[in-house]
Amino acid sequence: MPSSYRQPHFAYLRPPDLDAVQRLRRPVVVVGAGPVGLAVAIDCRLKGLPVVLLDEDDTVSIGSRGLCYAKRSLEILDRLGCGEAVIAKGVSWNVGRTFFRDHEVYRFDLVPEPDHKRPGMVNLQQYYLEEYQSARAATLGVDLRWKNRVIAVSGSSDPVVLTVDTPDGIYELETAWLIVADGARSPIRRMMGLDIEGKVFRDRFLIADVRMQADFPPERWFWFDPPFHPNQSVLLHRQADNVWRIDFQLGWDADPEAEKAPERVIPRIKAMLGDDREFELEWVSVYTFQCRRMARFRHGRVLFVGDAAHQVSPFGARGANSGYQDADNLAWKLQLVIAGLAPERLLDTYDEERVAAADENLLNSTRSTDFITPKSGISRIFRDAVLELAERHAFARRLVNSGRLSLPAVYVHSSLNTPDVEAFAGDMSPGAPMADAPLDDGHWLIDELGGGFRLLLFADVPAAIERSIVDAFTVLRHQPVPIEVVILARRSGAVANARVRIDFKGVAADRYDGHHGAVYLARPDQHVAARWRRFDLDRILAALARATCNDREV
Amino acid sequence: MPLTLNANFHDPEKRPIRDFSPGDDFYEMLIDAHRDLSAEQSAKFNAKLILLLANHIGDLVVLREAIARAGETA
Ligand SMILES: Cc1cc2nc3c(=O)[nH]c(=O)nc-3n(C[C@H](O)[C@H](O)[C@H](O)COP(=O)(O)OP(=O)(O)OC[C@H]3O[C@@H](n4cnc5c(N)ncnc54)[C@H](O)[C@@H]3O)c2cc1C
Numbered sequence: 033m034p035s036s037y038r039q040p041h042f043a044y045l046r047p048p049d050l051d052a053v054q055r056l057r058r059p060v061v062v063v064g065a066g067p068v069g070l071a072v073a074i075d076c077r078l079k080g081l082p083v084v085l086l087d088e089d090d091t092v093s094i095g096s097r098g099l100c101y102a103k104r105s106l107e108i109l110d111r112l113g114c115g116e117a118v119i120a121k122g123v124s125w126n127v128g129r130t131f132f133r134d135h136e137v138y139r140f141d142l143v144p145e146p147d148h149k150r151p152g153m154v155n156l157q158q159y160y161l162e163e164y165q166s167a168r169a170a171t172l173g174v175d176l177r178w179k180n181r182v183i184a185v186s187g188s189s190d191p192v193v194l195t196v197d198t199p200d201g202i203y204e205l206e207t208a209w210l211i212v213a214d215g216a217r218s219p220i221r222r223m224m225g226l227d228i229e230g231k232v233f234r235d236r237f238l239i240a241d242v243r244m245q246a247d248f249p250p251e252r253w254f255w256f257d258p259p260f261h262p263n264q265s266v267l268l269h270r271q272a273d274n275v276w277r278i279d280f281q282l283g284w285d286a287d288p289e290a291e292k293a294p295e296r297v298i299p300r301i302k303a304m305l306g307d308d309r310e311f312e313l314e315w316v317s318v319y320t321f322q323c324r325r326m327a328r329f330r331h332g333r334v335l336f337v338g339d340a341a342h343q344v345s346p347f348g349a350r351g352a353n354s355g356y357q358d359a360d361n362l363a364w365k366l367q368l369v370i371a372g373l374a375p376e377r378l379l380d381t382y383d384e385e386r387v388a389a390a391d392e393n394l395l396n397s398t399r400s401t402d403f404i405t406p407k408s409g410i411s412r413i414f415r416d417a418v419l420e421l422a423e424r425h426a427f428a429r430r431l432v433n434s435g436r437l438s439l440p441a442v443y444v445h446s447s448l449n450t451p452d453v454e455a456f457a458g459d460m461s462p463g464a465p466m467a468d469a470p471l472d473d474g475h476w477l478i479d480e481l482g483g484g485f486r487l488l489l490f491a492d493v494p495a496a497i498e499r500s501i502v503d504a505f506t507v508l509r510h511q512p513v514p515i516e517v518v519i520l521a522r523r524s525g526a527v528a529n530a531r532v533r534i535d536f537k538g539v540a541a542d543r544y545d546g547h548h549g550a551v552y553l554a555r556p557d558q559h560v561a562a563r564w565r566r567f568d569l570d571r572i573l574a575a576l577a578r579a580t581c582n583d584r585e586v
Numbered sequence: 587m588p589l590t591l592n593a594n595f596h597d598p599e600k601r602p603i604r605d606f607s608p609g610d611d612f613y614e615m616l617i618d619a620h621r622d623l624s625a626e627q628s629a630k631f632n633a634k635l636i637l638l639l640a641n642h643i644g645d646l647v648v649l650r651e652a653i654a655r656a657g658e659t660a
Pocket of ligand 1: 181219
């Protein structure tokens with residue numbers, strides 16, 4: 033048990049369903065209060081949906097799990113109302129150092145790109161995230177049911193019927209929509225007889241969380257073939273509370289039970305630290321990793337998110353980070369469908385977009401694993417050659433792959449995108465996650481987006497916006513799926529039916545190639561749906577219809 | 587033209603979203619090409635690959651420099 037952390041236990045309450053005469057019906061049930069299920073539940077509540085969240089346990093995940101959270105996850109957590117707590121407790125880092133045998137090959141500095149609200153990466157033990165998210169979910173009125181284990185699921189059309197086991201007995205409930213966030217082993221996936229395909233890496237990793245008063249800087253250190261652990265790799269990362277994560281690659285033949293014994297682990301860590309500094313073992317486990325995904329994430333009224341749908345090796349920190357993006361992608365679509373504002377087909381685009389994202393994550397994490405654990409003699413020779421060349425040559429440094437750190441998916445081929453008809457410079461093409469920028473009075477562009485659809489209009493002077501355009505803002509606001517207008521101006525001024533923010537540094541204009549008059553339609557998950565050089569109401573409404581699947585005949 | 591030592595992998599057919607992608611694409615292609623080869627077959631494969639690429643480069647100034655760099659021990 034970690035000495036640095038006091039594990040919370042949440043109260044089990046007798047579910048009303050146990051005393052109901054008839055089976056109760058819910059619009060949305062989420063199974064699994066891990067980071068991803070909690071994110072979906074919070075997002076649904078923020079969108080006004082009543083949500084039941086079932087978890088078999090009554091606490092957060094204990095042991096060595098996720099620790100690196102990427103900027104995109106922090107932005108999503110900000111939108112959900114948990115970002116500040118994570119930033120306040122987490123450890124920021126920028127420097128990564130790579131060692132080969134007995135010397136340093138190179139170091140990289142992920143200098144935080146200036147003018148973003150959130151840093152590129154923050155390290156924090158997963159149990160803190162779950163704790164903050166659970167508190168947030170409770171505050172928002174999520175019907176959180178601890179010690180409620182789903183033991184059977186029947187049907188994948190409306191209603192889906194769940195059988196739930198509790199300390200007070202078993203009850204059934206029915207739901208119009210079921211979100212499955214029950215983790216890598218996903219009992220529900222099995223109950224439904226669904227496959228998940230991919231591969232297990234024939235390798236084992238000893239993962240130790242160690243508490244020490246070390247004077248290491250907060251950096252990521254990665255060793256290939258170090259003298260203290262020959263032929264294998266080692267990774268060191270700092271977490272909160274002076275806890276350090278150390279991953280030792282062990283090879284496939286290692287005995288997981290024997291390796292976990294403190295008398296085996298302590299000498300390994302001592303050899304790594306290279307001196308007699310004091311440390312305390314918080315947690316030790318041996319993992320094997322899989323890279324796999326389900327063929328489809330939507331099965332009728334049942335939607336799979338997070339590890340239940342896909343799993344990657346941890347190099348690149350793509351597990352929870354991609355799960356948060358699943359939640360982000362799903363919640364707004366679900367809300368529109370439940371509200372009758374979009375056809376059910378919109379949920380097929382959850383599958384379309386997140387399967388493509390999972391494939392990118394799988395590809396990158398498989399490549400990292402192949403580099404870290406070469407599968408053949410020749411592969412090892414190439415790997416070592418890259419590392420030797422990396423010391424002197426920039427091209428080889430780019431090839432060193434100890435994990436390609438999680439970046440948000442760009443939904444390049446999404447059917448929700450309206451293709452460009454005009455030229456734009458930069459990265460903000462349809463499907464892209466929207467870049468942040470500093471605005472007046474300490475505001476950030478990322479916070480102006482999200483929640484619902486937004487129209488960004490770039491304008492030099494708000495007063496100079498044509499009357500006909502300003503009049504159209506009311507039309508946008510009064511759509512069944514409303515669009516709020518945000519004007520990014522160079523100078524201040526008020527405009528009816530729009531929020532004016534000042535792009536005082538010109539960073540937004542730069543990142544979005546936003547000359548006067550340019551328009552972006554932003555999805556509720558802060559991805560670009562469409563963009564144009566000038567405002568055109570018909571085109572905007574057509575793009576909104578497309579982004580909500582309201583453009584096609586059923 | 588001197589030997590290029592900065593990252594230079596690129597794919598004319600697609601615009602990379604990530605800067606590391608073209609290099610990783612190449613590396614995977616290379617390792618895949620060796621799959622199922624014996625050590626001897628791999629060595630022969632590498633020899634042919636070097637000859638093909640060397641001919642493509644053609645410029646002896648560049649090739650001389652590459653040979654020198656490859657011989658350096660870190
Ligand atoms: C060593 C290690 C390091 C990692 N590092 C990182 C990292 O740096 N960054 C990162 O992003 N990710 C990382 N990950 C991955 C990350 O931990 C997972 O991707 C993440 O936990 C997935 O969240 P989830 O909510 O999908 O599932 P889980 O966290 O597994 O949650 C599933 C929940 O479902 C509940 N449940 C299961 N069955 C039932 C049932 N029948 N009824 C009711 N409830 C049920 C469980 O109690 C649990 O709370 C790492 C993982 C490991 C193992």
